[in-house]
Amino acid sequence: MTLFFVCLSAQAHKAHSHNLGSANLAFDGVKGFFELEIPATAIIDFEHKPKNSIQKMKLQKSIQSLTESLPKILILDETFGCQLSNSQSSVIYSGKNDSHSEFKLTAEIQCLQTPTLPKIKIKALSEFPKLEKIQVQTIIGTQQKSFVLTPSKDTLN
Numbered sequence: 606m607t608l609f610f611v612c613l614s615a616q617a618h619k620a621h622s623h624n625l626g627s628a629n630l631a632f633d634g635v636k637g638f639f640e641l642e643i644p645a646t647a648i649i650d651f652e653h654k655p656k657n658s659i660q661k662m663k664l665q666k667s668i669q670s671l672t673e674s675l676p677k678i679l680i681l682d683e684t685f686g687c688q689l690s691n692s693q694s695s696v697i698y699s700g701k702n703d704s705h706s707e708f709k710l711t712a713e714i715q716c717l718q719t720p721t722l723p724k725i726k727i728k729a730l731s732e733f734p735k736l737e738k739i740q741v742q743t744i745i746g747t748q749q750k751s752f753v754l755t756p757s758k759d760t761l762n
């Protein structure tokens with residue numbers, strides 16, 4: 606569990622940005638945890654709290670579709686035999702009067718074999734074209750690494 610707390614606290618220091626996403630991927634043996642944060646503006650056309658029922662519905666739909674897009678976003682080489690589970694998305698508000706928001710997607714991963722880099726892809730940039738970069742942190746066993754993904758680079762190497 607310690608691993609996951611390290612991830613979450615690293616996330617909290619990210620600066621407010623509309624074109625930068627962040628992802629954390631941690632593995633302790635064959636069990637892993639994935640976390641992706643994307644500025645709301647890359648997904649939906651407003652980032653304040655929903656003000657009416659139409660916006661509420663739009664937001665719910667976006668949250669659901671982010672959860673459903675997980676298998677398109679996190680690609681682990683099939684030789685590792687990984688299953689994704691418990692994927693969920695939510696919206697986190699911050700800033701003055703909750704003026705900024707980020708979508709957060711989390712999932713648990715169970716593999717037959719501990720995945721190794723670079724056979725892991727995070728394809729969030731093709732799903733969300735408004736994003737320019739994704740900062741990725743991986744912790745696999747005791748090895749911690751950081752990457753910056755751009756539209757032309759979706760592999761962790």
Ligand SMILES: [Zn+2]
Nearest residue numbers: 652704705706
């Ligand atoms: Zn904002």
